[in-house]
Amino acid sequence: MTADLERIDREILRLLQSDGRLSNAQLAEAVALSPSACLRRLQRQEGSGVIEGYAARLNGAAIGRGSTVFVEVTLSNQGHAALDAFERAVAACAQVLECHLMSGDFDYLLRVAVADMADYERLHRQQLAAFPHVARVRTAFAMRAVVPSRGYPL
Incomplete structure (x- = not known):
């Protein structure tokens, strides 16, 4: 699946892995996209199963x-x-x-x-x-x- 991801998609995923609380506006700015284009890419990754969900990391x-x-x-x-x-x-x-x-x-x-x-x-x-x-x-x-x-x- 990784080979199918475009550079911008990889950057969105990298950013979300390090901070899952980034807003769509923050993601869009970081990858130089409009918020609507960024949201479409994000929804595509969620819909295809690349993004399985969002969670907080807890200190055991x-x-x-x-x-x-x-x-x-x-x-x-x-x-x-x-x-x-x-x-x-x-x-x-x-x-x-x-x-x-x-x-x-x-x-x-x-x-x-x-x-x-x-x-x-x-x-x-x-x-x-x-x-x-x-x-x-x-x-x-x-x-x-x-x-x-x-x-x-x-």
């Missing part, structure tokens, strides 16, 4: 979720029913920020937000280990984010 520590945990999950089998059951359960767990189906030595990689190690232990005992078809859970606590979440290169 400020909201009591200062620890990031990466969790490798191996299932007891990889049949469709097992995968579907696990994915439904993990999608319902609010502390799971991301869940990726993986290739390699484990089946899923989760990024989890918790307050501290005790909070993770509770989550592990009450939810993660109880998810359907879980055979093994391996956990790694992030010490700090070296490159925090950022936008895609355009």
Whole structure:
């Protein structure tokens, strides 16, 4: 999809990734377009699915979720029913920020937000280990984010 984007579209997307609160007037001025032309381009990117939505980035520590945990999950089998059951359960767990189906030595990689190690232990005992078809859970606590979440290169 990136190859299909014109230079101005890429610049609009780059600007929005760094500040999603920019007004259409500010975007238009930054890319040297009229507000109506800029809005049409923006709506085209939203309509085509390039822009999936808008959200605020929160500070985990400020909201009591200062620890990031990466969790490798191996299932007891990889049949469709097992995968579907696990994915439904993990999608319902609010502390799971991301869940990726993986290739390699484990089946899923989760990024989890918790307050501290005790909070993770509770989550592990009450939810993660109880998810359907879980055979093994391996956990790694992030010490700090070296490159925090950022936008895609355009």
